[in-house]
Amino acid sequence: MAAMKARDASPRPAAAAVARPGRHGRRRGRGGFGATRPGELALRYALLLLVLAITILPFLWQLSTSLKGPYEDVFAQTPSFVPLQPTLENYARVADTIPVWTYALNSVIVAVIVVGGNAVGATLAGFALARLEFRGAKLLLVLFLSTLVLPGEVTIVSQYVTVRGMGLADTLLGVALPGAIGMLNVLLMRTAFQAIPKEMDEAAVIDGATPWQRLIRLGLPNVRGMLSVITIFAFIGAWDDFLWPLIVLNDPKNFTLTVGLQYLNGTFSANPRLIAAGTMISFLPIVLLFASLQRFFFRGVAEGAIKG
Incomplete structure (x- = not known):
């Protein structure tokens, strides 16, 4: 009995010692290891607010300028951020000045071709x-990686010569063709497929699955997140591209939205309201697309586990 009482009483000092940690132990107990101090947390939020202001304020300023009436002075020494007389007349004048909806449709066609090419080709x-x-797989991977080192301006002349030789100059297909398969997207999809356990792939091979069956039934269900990421990137890149469509296109009927909006800058250089309205017409579809697909985007970025 005495031995049993001694065993029952022996853990109590240890428990008391755990319950009364030192000064550092108490701080870790409340916040855990690596707990953020209030000063560090305030600094993080201050930096985030600074980056947010640098990123968002120019677009908010453009939106404010596009909504200002003709009698508001946008060149004042201290212009007001909030429009005093908000109006949508500037957007209507943009549509009356240039065929903005035709240009937007051309941009949509180019973006659809680029997104489809990347979704299929990169996969x-x-x-x-x-x-x-297969033989030469490592060499091919090195070649893919080497293309990422070169900036796009280095190969733009050879791209134009190739597109012109194919008879696709001054066409929307010629604009979309160079971006139909992005090397970065190929590498992202390769990384996503490599995350699938090899045991699952080997089991499918033993069961007699062909490469197409392994791709469709095993690969695609596990890389849908990354596939959504590259489609978003491909759409934004095709929609915002300006230099390549400017080089390829000559007929105003085939202009994309980014190229067509330059006529606002040339014709109405003294009226920044119309220029701001045209800029917002080009920018808002990107915002709406990302706002509607952001959950798929972040799911694809953070996706690290394989279901099964």
Whole structure:
């Protein structure tokens, strides 16, 4: 009995010692290891607010300018941020000045071709590099990586010569073709396919699955998040592109929205309201797209586990 009482009483000093940690232990107990101090937390939020202001304020200023009436002085020494007489007349004048909806449709056509090409081409190439064994796979991967080192301006002349030789100059297909498969998107899809456990792939091979069946039934269900990421990137890149469409297109009927809006800058250079309205017409679709697909985007970025 005495031994049992001694055993029952022995953990109590240890528990008391755990319950009364030192000064550092108490701080970790409340916040855990790596707890953020109030000063560090305030500094983080201050930096986030600074980055947010640098990023968002120019667009908010453009939106405010596009809504200002003709009698508001946008060149005042201290212009007001909030429009005193908000109006949508500037947007109507943009549509009356240039065929903005035709340009927007051309941009949509180019974006659809680019998104489709990246969704199909990058998926097939990424699966081949990650899951198929063939001679020269490592060399091909090195070539893919080497293309990321070169800026786009280095190859733009050769791209134009190639597109012109194919008879696609001054066409929307010629604008979309160079961006139909992005090398970065191929590498992203390769990384996503490599995250699938090899055991699942080997089991499918043992069951007699062909490469197409492994891609459709095993690969695609596990890389949908990354696929949504590259489609968003491809759409934004195709929609915002200005230099390449400016080089390829000559007929105003084929102009994309970013190229067509330059006529506002040339014709109405003294009226920044119309220029701001045209800028917002080009910018708002990107905001709406990302706002509607942001959950898929962040799910694809953070996706690290394989279901199954």
